[in-house]
Amino acid sequence: MNNSKRKTVIAGNWKMNMTPNEGVAFVNELKSLVKDKNNCEIVICVPDVDIPTVSEALKGSNIKLGAQNAHWELKGAFTGETSVNMLKEYNVGYVIIGHSERRQFFGEINNSVNMRLKTIIESGLKAIVCVGELITERELGITTEIVSLQTKVALHDITAEQMKNVIIAYEPVWAIGTGKTATADEADRVNGIIRNVISDLYGENTAESTTIQYGGSMNAANAVELLSKVNVDGGLIGGASLKALDFTAIVDAAQ
Numbered sequence: 671m672n673n674s675k676r677k678t679v680i681a682g683n684w685k686m687n688m689t690p691n692e693g694v695a696f697v698n699e700l701k702s703l704v705k706d707k708n709n710c711e712i713v714i715c716v717p718d719v720d721i722p723t724v725s726e727a728l729k730g731s732n733i734k735l736g737a738q739n740a741h742w743e744l745k746g747a748f749t750g751e752t753s754v755n756m757l758k759e760y761n762v763g764y765v766i767i768g769h770s771e772r773r774q775f776f777g778e779i780n781n782s783v784n785m786r787l788k789t790i791i792e793s794g795l796k797a798i799v800c801v802g803e804l805i806t807e808r809e810l811g812i813t814t815e816i817v818s819l820q821t822k823v824a825l826h827d828i829t830a831e832q833m834k835n836v837i838i839a840y841e842p843v844w845a846i847g848t849g850k851t852a853t854a855d856e857a858d859r860v861n862g863i864i865r866n867v868i869s870d871l872y873g874e875n876t877a878e879s880t881t882i883q884y885g886g887s888m889n890a891a892n893a894v895e896l897l898s899k900v901n902v903d904g905g906l907i908g909g910a911s912l913k914a915l916d917f918t919a920i921v922d923a924a925q
């Protein structure tokens with residue numbers, strides 16, 4: 671991470687875990703554990719149905735609230751979807767989009783990630799855009815091509831000014847929930863490739879000030895090494911974000 675140029679963001683992704691009440695109990699524990707930790711932005715991205723209770727529980731804390739997806743339209747006949755305006759009423763500040771689980775199980779494609787991103791940014795929220803290669807793509811030696819393509823399409827028609835509200839999370843799909851982490855050098859290398867894509871699109875200044883996280887089995891044991899890398903500006907954390915002490919240890923690693 672390079673704190674002089676960009677913000678370090680440690681974001682938890684609860685996925686489909688924790689009921690509204692469990693979420694509140696967890697947040698009450700986490701709030702006191704991280705209350706004096708101000709060197710990074712701390713975010714938890716929770717299931718939509720948890721948002722009202724967790725939002726209330728987070729009031730007055732240094733933890734920001736995020737959602738795990740949002741639709742590109744503001745309202746209408748989209749059964750099962752959630753709009754940015756619905757999220758904003760509960761002080762949601764961040765939205766994850768393009769997560770590999772959405773791509774794998776729910777038909778998310780690069781173009782729909784771009785549509786969501788435009789709406790999220792235009793509504794004043796911040797987005798965490800996930801990119802990352804499958805194991806088969808890594809074995810074919812096309813990781814650079816895959817993450818570059820995903821990044822470019824996601825950012826289509828996004829301006830340099832709007833990039834201030836965009837975070838990219840590099841999440842190699844083979845590392846998510848598997849206990850297999852990319853080595854710190856490999857995470858740094860691919861994050862650097864993404865930064866070069868941003869530089870080509872927007873110039874050096876925007877590239878240097880964009881937060882690029884790593885995600886994929888980040889935990890209390892490997893966070894210090896991953897976060898010590900110059901191109902790794904934070905983490906998107908699944909499994910380890912469900913344990914308050916582990917998540918706090920990752921926040922500590924970013925301090």
Ligand code: PGA
Nearest residue numbers: 846847886887907908909
């Ligand atoms: P994991 O998940 O930390 O459990 O690998 C990361 C993610 O999917 O964002």
